Amino acid sequence: MGNTVVLTPDNLSELREALKQAAPNSKILAGGTDLVLAMHENRCSPDLIIDLSGVKELKYVRLEDGHLHIGAVTTFTQIKENEFVRKHALCLTEAAALIGSNQIRNAGTIGGNIGNASPAGDTIPVLMALEARIRVMDSLGQVEEKDVDELIVGSGKTSLKCDQVITEVIIPVLGDDYRSTFVKLGSRRAVTISKLNIALVVKYNHVLNTISDVRVGLGAIGVKAFRDRRVEEILNGQQADDHLAQVLAEELSMTVQKAIPGRYSLPYKKEAIKGLAHDAWANLS
Amino acid sequence: MSKGFKYVGNTFPCSDAARKVTGDLLYGTDMKLPHLLHAKLLLSSIPHGIVKRIDTSRAEKVPGVIKIFSHLNAPDKMFNSFRIIPGQELCIEDEPLFSRRVKYVGDRVAAVAATSLAAAREAAALIDVEYEELPALLTTEEALSNKEVKIQPGGNLAHEYEVDVGEVPFKAEECITVESETQTQRTHHGALEPHVCLAYYDCSGKLTVWTPTQGVFGVRTVLAEFFGLSYSKVRVIKIPMGGSFGGKQEFLFEPLTAFMAMETKRPVKLLLDREECIIHTRVRPAVKTKIKTVVTKSGKLQEFTADSTLDAGAFSGSAPDYTSSLALKVTKLYRIPHYKHTGRAVYTNTVKSGGARGWAAPEIITATEVHMDQVARKLKMDPVEFRLQNLVHPYDLDLVLNLSVGDARVIECLERGAEAFHWKERYNQGMGRGRYRRGIGAACGAHKNGMYGGFVDCTSMVMKMNEDGSFNLNASLHDVGCGTVTAMGIIAAEVLDVDPNLITVTEADTELTGYDPGCYGSRVIYNVGACAKETAEKLKEKILECAAFILHKPKEYLIIENGSVFVKGTEYLSLTYKEIAEKTLQENYTDLSAAHTYYSPSNPGSYSVQFAEVEVDTETGLTRVTDFLAVGDVGRAINRGMVEGQFQGAVQMGIGYALCEEVKIDEQGKPVNNSFKKYHLVNAPDMPDVQVLLIEHEGDDGPFGAKSVGEISAVPTAAAVINAVNHALGTSLSDMPLTPEKLLAAVKNR
Known part of the structure; x- marks a missing residue:
């Protein structure tokens, strides 16, 4: 750790300057709830750390032209307490509230959760289900937007170049006829890492009692969270009744069996996801 | 406040609480x-x-x-x-x-x-x-069967014991036989x-x-x-x-x-x-215990035969003593005409086993109490009723140790606890048919009070009064966090009738404080506390003698009250401690101090009976303990809030023992969960409100009747939780911990 340089930019222009010094072994510190631990355990020894905690410009939640804009350094506590998020992307509120402990939520950020790309990261399936776009900036100030699925390529791996940083998460707001939820299963009720998590977004027609535009994000099954398009297709246009809850449970169980065949955790996960699916469904109604 | 006491039985904050909360207390790391x-x-x-x-x-x-x-x-x-x-x-x-x-x-x-x-x-x-x-031998089975690989020069069998007491009774009645096997796991102390x-x-x-x-x-x-x-x-x-928790x-x-x-x-x-x-x-050792009991159809225990195998880890350490202690608990708890217990400690290529809160009692009592529920079920009896027929009575003889169990109030614990928990109504309620199943469980536990009957148990203290009427109690204490220092101050304060804040109590330093074998073995309040009481009494006699000299009255005419000495019947004739200390030193050239060595005269049982309610999610296998009552036969609570806190903390530990805690070792011999991220303790959101009911009598030799609490509080918890889960699911699970994975598999296989 002795040879690590730490840069502490105070604004975006200093951040761009800092990024010019970044090399493949450099790290962005966006809360540090994973990175600092990894360094203490010698799992990672970066030559350069760019600490985002001073870049106040990246700490915000705004509602603009039908989109939620969340700065990358916004903490989970700020997200879970934000009224815009609660109104327009409830599943993200729920996910932020279930991450780690109070201390973790006070330090950990949404940008850090994405950049860390943990298979069990709780906001990742949520952002997939919300069809969020991730804004990324490089050392020259050039900005591009990516899907979460493009940005995260594997367990702990992203497609970010070393001079790129996540600056913002952009979420199309869900209309009033949408419902969403996030549920997770760990080995205890709180301060736990997901063994399974589900983000569920549906458009609900209360006249016909049907659902459409179903989006299912799944995490902690395999190396990377994913959208379960197969199950989404099965659910689209269906009557939202108890039978459909059962279908959701059984089909998600099928997805688990396909995703992690032969894995030690399979016998448990393929059963437990049914209970979790029922929880998610119950939250929607 | 307890009847007749001024300080004993009240609640006092731990002497170092403020320093701990503010970060002012310096630990080794500082x-x-x-x-x-x-x-x-x-x-x-x-x-x-x-x-x-x-x-x-x-x-x-x-x-x-x-x-x-x-x-x-x-x-x-x-x-x-x-x-x-x-x-x-x-x-x-x-x-x-x-x-x-x-x-x-x-x-x-x-x-x-x-x-x-x-x-x-x-x-x-x-x-x-x-x-x-x-080649690595990772389980006791492998280590015992493999004759080529020797972990220690003498082979892999570290220690063996056999206890066989009492006689097979003449069976006037028809009997049933019940057999069970319980596996308790290695756990981390988590200090x-x-x-x-x-x-x-x-x-x-x-x-x-x-x-x-x-x-x-x-x-x-x-x-x-x-x-x-x-x-x-x-x-x-x-x-x-x-x-510490023994770690x-x-x-x-x-x-x-x-x-x-x-x-x-x-x-x-x-x-x-x-x-x-x-x-x-060190870890709490994993122990496998097979139990076979013979019980009359009306529910009287006749024979209890147990066989235990303890995983000692890679070397000997405390394993022989710990293993032998497995046979010293059950006969403190139940009246058993014929008790036989064989067992062994086995070396394996795994982390060393060592002392852990309860020293073999949580291991053997869990196996026993899970077994007792199986017996009750086979007899179609209420498990509380069944236990009531077999528990020890005050002053019974523990056949194994050939010692009295003392003023053992376990029956009172069970009766009063069952009433407070509304056991009967709740036990006979349905467990539900839906996704969430409810169940309740009870378990009894016994533990000891010190080393009397098998090991050195004496302690030496010095107490002195300063010139301003304050006191110093010089004692070899080792406060492990449960308020030992505070408790000793309360005991001395009660004797001398002064504010406990006027008494400064030391911890151990081999160069400066008297001999004491150590603060463990549930010997502290019962024996070290008794020494504090007798040392303070000795000093009180000296204070009275000096006061008698100053007041020109016989010692027998004097009484101590509120930091002063009064002449009986003539309240105006009095001296404060400060006046006595000053005069004694200045006029009589005498120091007021007393040295005392206390030898423990007995080793009665401490008891706890605990009741758990659980809710099992049959779809995810997650279990929540939704209600909990811990009843303790503690003789006398010295610092009431701390005694209750001991139970609450013990329940947190015991729930983890029952449901989630385990140091897992994979097939390559590597510990899998080597951090608190992976080794889960039960945390606040998963804790029920723990009610504590204390049963207080004064039948034994502890100070003001006090008996041990720190270990006994942790003895029956896991069994109460496991029995509740088995009640909820109609199962006989006994392979600990009852993880979601195991519970889900049990639900599916039923």
């Missing part, structure tokens, strides 16, 4: 000494093998490294971390400072002493070790403070060691014997401790830290991290 070196361990990455080569050349280049230690430059001499007195039985010396043949993943291979912890860490990671791997130790060997030849230990005199014995030093030249000072009971790191200090001629601090605490120090 301590600094001039020229201090920091040590870091290098632990074995393989479960069994020979260290062929240690290359320290890269590590030595790290700036700040002073010396690197391994078997190459350390003595071959062995020690036993459990030795308290020189000639202690069953203490095999088989632990080296560093292993030449490593015997588990986490065994000590080397250590670096450097001028900073960062440098020591960096260097430790740069030591290259080459091993020749040997917040990791292990730490500081040592300095000065140029006069005196070794000083600062350690958060449970027994300074045991540390001194081990160190003096190991290094060939005079007992008077080894000074061991107990420093503040952030929890710091044995003398694990004092010899190593002292060795490094002697070699470098500088003070050395060894501080472990969480992973090292989990994989390297």
